[in-house]
Amino acid sequence: MQQRRLGELPRKRYPAGRGHNGGPPLDDRLPEWGRGPIGTYFGWKAAHKAAWKAVPAEIAVRRANKAAELGLSYEEYTLEILERGRYLQASDTNRLAEIRARRAK
Numbered sequence: 001m002q003q004r005r006l007g008e009l010p011r012k013r014y015p016a017g018r019g020h021n022g023g024p025p026l027d028d029r030l031p032e033w034g035r036g037p038i039g040t041y042f043g044w045k046a047a048h049k050a051a052w053k054a055v056p057a058e059i060a061v062r063r064a065n066k067a068a069e070l071g072l073s074y075e076e077y078t079l080e081i082l083e084r085g086r087y088l089q090a091s092d093t094n095r096l097a098e099i100r101a102r103r104a105k
Contacts, residue, residue: 051082070096076103 033041055063060074067077070088076099080088088095 052078072096072099 031038033039063077063081064074066087067074070077070090072080072088077088080086080095080099
């Protein structure tokens, strides 16, 4: 049996150097706002959360029914309301075609 000094660890079991805690490198972690400056990331995040907040059940059911009637998903119909401030009707054939074409991509 080989004699080791106190505090010395076998190399094959612990490949990290002396003083290293063996954790992941800290500089490889990508922040939640991605690469580049932080800019207005947290402002946009708060605005997104506020826009998609929970709506009363009656409104959600009405939107879901209207979206199904138009052949859209609830998210597509709600996004149209949030982006353009309009409630789509069956007569809005051009806009409905654009939404469906964007979905196909």
